Amino acid sequence: MDAQGARRPCENRVGLALVKEARLTIHDPGRLALRRGIRLAIGTPIILILLLHLLSDPIGIPFGLFFLTSAVGTADFSGTAKVRLLACVVAGVACVPVIALGMASTVNLYLLVFVTLVLGFVLFFIGVLRGLVAAGAPIVISQLAVAVTSSATLAQWPAILTGLTTGAIVSALCLLFVLPTDRRRHVRDGIAGALDAMSHLARLAWGDLSNHAALKAAEQDVQEAVTAVHREFGGQPFRPAGVSRRDRALMQLVARVRVLRQMQLVLVRQARSIIPGTRALGMNSGDAMETSARALHDPSESLPNIGAFPQLLDDHYDSCTQWVMSQAASHVSADTIVTELQRAHATRVVSMLTEQVASLVHDVRGAVTDPMSDRAEQVRPWWRDLLLNANTRSPWLFSALRGSVAIAIGAGVVHFAGISYGLWVLLGVIAVLRVDVLSTRRAAWQVVWGTAVGASVGTGIILLSDFMNWQGLLWVLLPVTALIVGWASGSPNSVAVSQTAFSAMVLIAFALIEWPTDLILGLTRLENMGLGALVAILCAVLLWPHGVMGFLGRVTATAVRSCARMASTAVGVLAGDVPIEKIPAIESIARLDLSNSVEAIDLALVQRGNGSRLGPWMRVGDSTRALMSYGKLLTHIVQREAVILPVSLKSAVLTSTHASELVWNQLAEECATAQPTSFPPDTSDAFEPLPVDLDQVLVAADHLDLTDRAHATALCVSVWAIDWLHLLNQLSDDARHSLTSDSRAVASAASAT
Incomplete structure (x- = not known):
């Protein structure tokens, strides 16, 4: 049979064709961002028409529009129709008390700052729960920003609820019927x-x-x-x-x-x-x-x-x-x-x-x-996630504190200075604050110049519409800008493009709400977004300046050392040097440290960190999980059957274990200092199994009675333990290379300049 004939029928190779075309959709896999933009382009004018012309509720427009923008553009709920509908309903209900508390706090500056700080912390920290609860947090945060900067009062509560309800209904309909997909x-x-x-x-x-x-x-x-x-x-x-x-x-x-x-x-x-x-x-x-x-x-x-x-x-x-x-x-x-x-x-x-x-x-x-038994990570109940991250070692805690302080300061500045359109200040804070000072500064520059370009484009469109005496131009271009906002938000590297389109969309929407509009509005938006960017930079510098990226290397190194310690302890149990009763406590510590490492990577992604910079850390996490599995495997073998290693086999296993400890400690040291900037290439095809040194085992085997079950079992377990360590060491080297090759490139570039 030739090579072609040996292949299985195409119809049995599920998904392979889709995989091979991944290179064509790398920037928007599954056209998810495009679908998001189309939903936003359809929903935005619908909300404006409903609230402006049918319901005559201009006060509720900001609440409705920002619910739609967050639900479709940020949260982008997926799953079954029931799940998408439930997500919008629950998010809408959660927004009601937050809006009420936010608006009630505007009567006093100190009360406003306190309420924004507390609610902001809860909403930022709740991201640790993930799932639909965490996905809905951006919606509620946007409603809090609108509430604490709105000129509306609680006496206008029915109009506000109308706007919020309209936004939730339109969002649900868009998610249910406009290009629904499983992302x-x-x-x-x-x-x-x-x-x-x-x-x-x-x-x-x-x-x-x-x-x-x-x-x-x-x-x-x-x-x-x-x-x-x-x-x-x-x-x-x-x-x-x-x-x-x-x-x-x-x-x-x-x-x-x-x-x-x-x-x-x-x-x-x-x-x-x-x-x-x-x-x-x-x-x-x-x-x-x-x-x-x-x-x-x-x-x-x-x-x-x-x-x-x-x-x-x-x-x-x-x-x-x-x-x-x-x-x-x-x-x-x-x-x-x-x-x-x-x-x-x-x-x-x-x-x-x-x-x-x-x-x-x-x-x-x-x-x-x-x-x-050998799963390195297990799905935890939600309350365990909260408890495990409610400590000073958790990156989520620091991040939530920094984010809530930033929006509280922004809200206080708006209230104290009496800034018009103060919502844009808070939007600037939220859009700019990132994983560390470097990322925040870069985002600030992109947000500011993107806003400047968008404000210029939006003002130009308004002037052209006025010159043509045709407001229909605004209705035509509103969904176009909304489409670009949703589409560009799919990439963390398109902040400037997204802000350009969003600024133009906002100015067009204001012009439709109040015509003729104030042409100075574009400059006001630029000033307020710049002020928000300044607040974000100050908070990034003063509060946790290195952010989660500075935290990531340290917690990953700790996780590597903890999992290596667990593996060594399991070998000690196998060798009879360590009582098996010590395993649960050491395993618990290793699980917690590995969880903190994974949480840091997740948080960096949540805060729109560059996926390329996080790729090497993901590679380290993959290898560390495999090391954790090794420790669990040896423990299972010892629990299944008492294994007594003869002195010669014990020496061979311990020698390999000590050599492996050096390899993993070297990886931990690299983690503590590495600063990778690009996603590592896939090296699985270049993975060449190196010969394992079993000379000590061979010498020991010649002096054992292998017809005896105890000696035969000891030989099997010893060979497997050493071979597993050998394979794990190669995974460790692969992970270390993904860190060090990139770090050396960074150091070389720095020395060249």
């Missing part, structure tokens, strides 16, 4: 294509090994699929302000697929193990990959059976032990036995990673499953 489908299909290609390769790997062309073609398909997913994810990382628990599982799934690809290379590029049960384990992994791919691609397909993995792995464990005993009885050399155990271990690693992938697919589909 994660593109990524799910990409992962499905990668898993399907890996499934095909797994079956070929356990089939006719003489068909090298077919294997090479299948391997190339896998690489193209994984690279496309990496490119897609790197170009458009998820924004966890709207990430649900399913989305979080999808983020982990992207990382797991890449690691699974690397480990599959180890299996494919070596001879297959002849130990009984190994082929069945490998074929089960291939079946699970295919089932997972179908489950991701089509919600009606059945979920992968993750219950079969533990029993298969345990059976294979026993089979390996029995095989070692039988081979020793037949006087087979220790070198042959150790080589076969190492080959079998590659299949075990792929199987264990496939089990994790299958479990994450259950999470993505919303299925309820028992948490796996």
Whole structure:
């Protein structure tokens, strides 16, 4: 059979075609930002027509328009029709008390600052919950900004509620009927294509090994699929302000697929193990990959059976032990036995990673499953998320404090100075404040000059409309500017374009509300946005100047060290030097530190941090999770069966562990000082399994009675423990390279200047 004939039918390779075209949609995968812009372009004029002409409620227009802009342009709720409708209803209800408190506080400067500070902190901190609650926070924050700067009074409450209700209804209709889409489908299909290609390769790997062309073609398909997913994810990382628990599982799934690809290379590029049960384990992994791919691609397909993995792995464990005993009885050399155990271990690693992938697919589909023992991260209840982040080590706490202080100062300045159109000051604060001082300064420059250009364009359009004596021009161009606002907001690097379009849209809307309009309004907007940018810069400099980016390296280094300590402790338990009772406390600390690291990355994304700068940290997180799994795996083995390592094997395992500790400590040191600026390339195809040093194990094996089950078990576990550490060290080197190569480039550029 030739290479072409060995390929599976196209219709069975779900999602692969979509993955291969990812390069065409890298800046707007799935055309999600374009869809957002179209919804905004349709909803904006509808709200103006309803409130201005049908309901005669100009007071409610700011509340309605900003609800729409936030719900469609920022939150962009996705999911089923029921979820999208419920999200708008809940967000609208949550806005009512916030608006009431905000407006009531305007009677006194100190009360205004206090109320804005408290409400702002709650709304910024609630992002830690993620899901629809967190996704709705930008809507409520925008309503708070309108309320504390509005000239309306509580006596006009019915008009305000009318505007808010109109905005919520129009937003819900746009989300339900205007190009509804699941914003994660593109990524799910990409992962499905990668898993399907890996499934095909797994079956070929356990089939006719003489068909090298077919294997090479299948391997190339896998690489193209994984690279496309990496490119897609790197170009458009998820924004966890709207990430649900399913989305979080999808983020982990992207990382797991890449690691699974690397480990599959180890299996494919070596001879297959002849130990009984190994082929069945490998074929089960291939079946699970295919089932997972179908489950991701089509919600009606059945979920992968993750219950079969533990029993298969345990059976294979026993089979390996029995095989070692039988081979020793037949006087087979220790070198042959150790080589076969190492080959079998590659299949075990792929199987264990496939089990994790299958479990994450259950999470993505919303299925309820028992948490796996080797999952580095587990879905926590919402109250645990709040408690874990209500401490001085949490980046969410510092970020919420800084954000709330900034908008409180902005509101106080507006109230104290009696600034007209003070809402624009708060919008300037919110638009400019970013992850650190550097990002805030850059955003301030983009916001200011974008506002200047937009104000000029908007004023020009108003003048042209007045010259032509045709207001219809304003109605024609309003949805055009709204379309650009929604479309440009999809990229964190298009702040200036978005602000240009938004400024023009605001001026056109004001002209439609009150004609003829004041032509100085554009200059007023520029001044107020500039003032808001100044407040944001001052808060960024004085409050947590390095922001989450300065925090990220430190917490990631701590997470690496904690997970390395857990892995070393698990080895100590295996060697009999550490009581197993110590594992839960050390594991708890490692989980917390790893969680803080992940939270820092998520927060940086929420604050519109550059995804390219965060890419290397994501790579480190992927490797650290694998290290965490190693510790859990060894603990499971010891809990399953008492393993007593002879002194010679114990020495070999501890020697490899100490060498691995140096590798991971080196990664932790790099994390503490690295300043990456670009997303690392996908290096999974270049992952070459290096030969592992098993000389000590071979020497020890020659002096063991391998016909004895205790010695046979000890040999199996020792070979696997050392081989796992060897593979993990290569993942660590890969992660360290993604940090150091970029940091060296930055240092080189700095020295050149």
